[in-house]
Amino acid sequence: MTPAARYASAIAILDIVLAGEPAERALTNWARANRFAGSGDRAAIRDHVYDVLRARRSLAVAGGGEDGRALILGLLRRDGTPPEAVFGAGGHAPAALTPEEAEANRTDPTPAQAADLPDWLWPIWQESLGDDAMACAVMQQHRAGLHLRVNLSRTTRQVAQDRLRAEGIATLPHPDVDTGLIVQDNPRRVAGSHAFADGVIEVQDAASQIAMAALPLSPGLRVLDLCAGGGGKALAMADRMKSSVFAHDIDPRRMTDIAPRAIRAGVQIKTLSTQALQGAAPFDLVLVDAPCSGSGTWRRTPDAKWRLTDERLHELNAIQAEVIAQGASLCAPGGALAYATCSVLRDENDAIVEAFVAQNPSWHAQAPLRLQPSTQHDGFYMVVLRRN
Numbered sequence: 038m039t040p041a042a043r044y045a046s047a048i049a050i051l052d053i054v055l056a057g058e059p060a061e062r063a064l065t066n067w068a069r070a071n072r073f074a075g076s077g078d079r080a081a082i083r084d085h086v087y088d089v090l091r092a093r094r095s096l097a098v099a100g101g102g103e104d105g106r107a108l109i110l111g112l113l114r115r116d117g118t119p120p121e122a123v124f125g126a127g128g129h130a131p132a133a134l135t136p137e138e139a140e141a142n143r144t145d146p147t148p149a150q151a152a153d154l155p156d157w158l159w160p161i162w163q164e165s166l167g168d169d170a171m172a173c174a175v176m177q178q179h180r181a182g183l184h185l186r187v188n189l190s191r192t193t194r195q196v197a198q199d200r201l202r203a204e205g206i207a208t209l210p211h212p213d214v215d216t217g218l219i220v221q222d223n224p225r226r227v228a229g230s231h232a233f234a235d236g237v238i239e240v241q242d243a244a245s246q247i248a249m250a251a252l253p254l255s256p257g258l259r260v261l262d263l264c265a266g267g268g269g270k271a272l273a274m275a276d277r278m279k280s281s282v283f284a285h286d287i288d289p290r291r292m293t294d295i296a297p298r299a300i301r302a303g304v305q306i307k308t309l310s311t312q313a314l315q316g317a318a319p320f321d322l323v324l325v326d327a328p329c330s331g332s333g334t335w336r337r338t339p340d341a342k343w344r345l346t347d348e349r350l351h352e353l354n355a356i357q358a359e360v361i362a363q364g365a366s367l368c369a370p371g372g373a374l375a376y377a378t379c380s381v382l383r384d385e386n387d388a389i390v391e392a393f394v395a396q397n398p399s400w401h402a403q404a405p406l407r408l409q410p411s412t413q414h415d416g417f418y419m420v421v422l423r424r425n
C-alpha cells in the first residue's frame with residue numbers, strides 16, 4: 038500500500054471507532070477484510086489510528102472537524118507533513134482537500150482541548166497534577182516506548198540483552214530499575230522471540246518494575262497479589278523474592294495466563310479463589326493493584342481516556358475503597374499493605390489512602406511513590422502502609 042492509501046484506511050477505521058467500536062476490534066476486522074495488506078501496512082495503519090486517538094480533541098481543532106478525515110488532516114498538520122502529500126495523492130489516497138479543508142484552522146484550542154482531555158476531567162486533572170498538568174497531558178499525546186523486564190531467576194540483564202540482540206532486537210538498560218530494558222528497534226519481534234519463549238524477559242512498563250523494586254520483599258515472606266489480573270506484578274515479585282507468591286483476582290478468568298507465564302519464567306505462583314482467601318490469610322505483604330481509570334497509561338490505551346465518565350470514576354473510587362480495606366483485613370499483624378494504581382488522579386490515589394487511614398487509624402502510610410508519565414515510564418502511584 039502507498040503511504041497515502043494507509044492514511045485512507047486509517048480514516049475509514051477511525052470513523053468506525055468514532056461510531057463506538059473499540060479500536061482493537063475495528064483494526065482486527067479491517068485486517069480480516071483486507072487480506073492484501075501486509076504486516077508493515079497493518080502496523081502503519083495502527084500507528085495512525087492510535088496517534089489520532091491519543092490526541093483526538095487537539096487534532097479536531099487543527100483539522101477543523103471531528104470525523105476521521107479531519108482528524109488525519111489535523112495529525113498531518115501537527116506533525117508538519119504537507120497534507121497534499123496524502124490527500125489527493127494518487128489511487129487509493131483520500132480525496133483531495135476541499136478549499137474549506139485546505140484553509141488552515143485559526144481557532145485556538147481551549148486548555149482541555151490542548152490537553153486532549155474531556156472537559157469534565159480537566160479540572161480534576163489540574164487539581165491532581167498542579168503545575169505539571171499540561172506537560173503530563175501533552176506527554177500522553179505521544180507513543181510510549183516498549184519496556185521489558187529481565188527475569189533475574191533465569192539470567193542477567195547483560196545476557197538478556199545479548200540474546201535479544203542476536204534476534205535483531207536492540208535494547209538499552211533502563212536507568213531507573215535493575216530489571217528494565219528499553220527496546221530500541223524491532224519491538225514487534227519481541228513477542229515471537231526465543232528470549233520471550235524461554236522466559237528470559239516479560240513485557241512490563243518500567244513504572245511497574247520500579248514499584249515492585251520498591252516493595253519490602255524478602256525470601257520466605259507470605260505475599261499476596263490481591264488484584265492479580267494476568268499476573269504481571271505477581272511474576273515480578275516472585276522473581277525478586279526467589280520464592281512463591283499467592284495471586285487472586287475477583288475474576289478468575291483473568292488469571293488463566295498466570296500458570297503458563299510462571300512456568301515460562303521459572304517462578305512459583307499459587308492462585309487462590311475468593312473462597313480460599315481467608316483460609317490462606319494472614320499475609321506478610323498484600324499488594325492491592327486496584328482497578329483504576331488507567332490515566333497514567335492512556336498513551337497505550339487511548340480509547341479508555343475517551344470512555345471514562347464522571348460516574349465511572351466514582352464507581353472505581355468505591356471499588357478502590359473496598360479493595361484497600363479487603364487487603365488490610367488479610368494482612369498479618371506487623372504486615373505491610375501496598376496500595377497501587379496506574380493512575381495519576383488524586384481521587385484514585387491519595388484520597389483513597391487518606392480515607393482508609395482516617396477510618397483505620399492503626400494504619401500509617403509511608404511516603405508514596407508517585408510517577409508521572411514521561412519518556413522513561415508510565416504514570417504510577419504506590420504507597421506502603423503499616424499497622425502499629
Ligand SMILES: C[S@@+](CC[C@H](N)C(=O)[O-])C[C@H]1O[C@@H](n2cnc3c(N)ncnc32)[C@H](O)[C@@H]1O
Binds near residue numbers: 268286288327
Ligand atoms: C489493575 S488490574 C490488575 C493488573 C495486574 N496486577 C498486573 O500487574 O497485570 C486490576 C484487577 O483487579 C481485579 N479486581 C476488581 N475488583 C476486585 C476485587 N474486589 N478483588 C480482587 N480483584 C479485583 C480486576 O478483575 C482486575 O484484573
